[in-house]
Amino acid sequence: MTDTFTVDTKRMLSDLDALRGIGQVSTGVVRQAFSEADIEARSWLVRRMEEAGLEVSVDALGNVFGLPPGNAPALLVGSHSDTQPEGGWLDGAYGVIAGLELARASLEQGGPAIACVSFQDEEGRFGNLIGSRYCAGSLSLEEADKGCDDNGLSLAEARVIRARLPAPRDVSPERFHGFLELHIEQGGALDLAGEQIGVVEAIVGIRTERMRFCGQQNHAGTTLMHLRRDAFQGLVTMASRINERLAGVATPATVWTIGRVDLQPNANSVVPGRADFTIQWRDAEESRLDQMRDILYSTCEEVAGEMGLSWERFGCDSLPPTLSDPGLVGALSQAAGQLAAGKWRVMTSGALHDAANLSLRMPMAMLFVPSIAGISHSFAEDTAREDLELGLRVAAGAVCSYCRSRV
């Protein structure tokens, strides 16, 4: 076994273009989990892995693994090949093909043991990142099967199409000593700064609360302003105040979003009696997430008291922050420093990724390349080819030094 190997960036771009062709629509891709295009893409991946001499395992959920021969623990590299309903060509696909090239090049050149993977349904057609959760052992097939898409189709029904892939053979996470995920940033920080590489030291935690202000539904003509208990005005006042208050505890990377609002009765001539909304906040530190929650609750309480409203919570979906492995972060930083001097940074990921689920079972890190204008989940999503190539080379350098350090 040799310490180093070199990747073929042109071969990676060629494979990436080929994958783009499966489900391509305009400049984007429509390849939702368990669609015809998704299964076609997974079958193509199986063939490419086999051609590279990797041993293919496709588990019951449709996660496609390419494993190096032998039983030595391998570094797993990958992402997902399913897309949003209107997806970009790089979201997930870049990490999958980068993983394929790393596993292939290393195998060809007698480098360290590298496996590659395409997880299933990262984009949430049937649930949240169910492929990597299943792989990490935190979601059973039985539970996953209950998930339904927006049309009410269950995963159990949709999974029938999986029969076109090789017979199910699950892969134990014990087979891997670490996980690396290359991904586009999906935000604008790198692009705006003219940087090429982001080394992810943490994936943010996410809290999502469904909440409600209740007031008094009333006639919009006869109810004088000072007699109103307008649920939407409660939301307006609360939203204004938390913007100021959360800014006081936020880091530059902290975000919060009111993404969903549903008024009752939602009519021109009626003072809203009820305002349902969701608020989501993200940060890399659990204690700051708690601080933000406290500000949110106390502001709701204050506004409700002042405006004669009541407020309710309907539970909080909570995903804790995930820390990358310092050894992997160090290896990535060293390689980035050599290959992208002055054009890289250590950063947090504001988006959730499969890597967060794998981190429960093994050391994990991520590498970001820029998204042009920060655009993702859109046909317009793109990254300079030069940056895609550089990302792969940085990863190769990091993988070599990291695997060497483990020996």
Added chain:
Amino acid sequence: MTDTFTVDTKRMLSDLDALRGIGQVSTGVVRQAFSEADIEARSWLVRRMEEAGLEVSVDALGNVFGLPPGNAPALLVGSHSDTQPEGGWLDGAYGVIAGLELARASLEQGGPAIACVSFQDEEGRFGNLIGSRYCAGSLSLEEADKGCDDNGLSLAEARVIRARLPAPRDVSPERFHGFLELHIEQGGALDLAGEQIGVVEAIVGIRTERMRFCGQQNHAGTTLMHLRRDAFQGLVTMASRINERLAGVATPATVWTIGRVDLQPNANSVVPGRADFTIQWRDAEESRLDQMRDILYSTCEEVAGEMGLSWERFGCDSLPPTLSDPGLVGALSQAAGQLAAGKWRVMTSGALHDAANLSLRMPMAMLFVPSIAGISHSFAEDTAREDLELGLRVAAGAVCSYCRSRV
């Protein structure tokens, strides 16, 4: 013909209770325009009018008139007997039965010529106050027939049930020299002040605008706060600012309402790219309605500029304010001063009423009695019986003096 007559308040209450029984649900009434219950109520009204010696005309739209014998111009008194999908027992019904009692008592006692009416579909199942608009000649039957209810049923289809009423005979507005409408206030001003009578000097004008803020739909995790163009946050900022600015030009009776909000894509994890909303504002003076519009537009422009958004308008529904007739207002005020000393006020109506449509063809005024706790369009809607009786007696006094003054 005698100058004065006295009303039988117990007979009015008895008729009001009988009408309540048609379509009664719990303490409220479900009697939407052209429902079985509505037609049953109109048939009952026809019989009560005939028993009183009034000549009944039911026009093509189902407006039911009770006319005094002879061709002398009469004062028309009435309202509507259709209800909201979940209506109160007094909204409309009080004015209809008060009109019946005034016409009946005056006819019995040789008083002035008084006609009574129940207009059809004031509550807007098939359109806006179509019965009184048809009566005033501002809406043709052909146009009205195109209106549809929430289930897509057209008025042309729904009107088949009208066949159960007497054959259509339209009534010319020339037949009347004025219109008086008794109604519950539907707001809380009288009840809160412990007053019993409101003399309506104007019905507010109503502007309803459909508007939109457009920003950039984006990922709620990867899009940093300072890079966002969040359409909902635009609405929040605009709504906060106009609350302050409109308060600067408002009278105590001026109102504004954001009643409808629809976000795109309305998802937990997506920065809203679009916020559609309606804003409605009401005031008795056209110039103030214009001022409010200017504040609204300039605030939208300002907020859009600051937050990197665009804004659009999709047209404004505009109903001008309507002034009551000074002669009728004077007669009502004089009677209120005598019968409810210290417990009445001159006020504007924040709600639209059939009287606004009649005002295009004849002098008009309205008389309000209190709504307990300001509740209306609800099964809980109620008014003290004492106040219902007092309203009728004030109206009778006013009608006598007004008709005397015309001779």
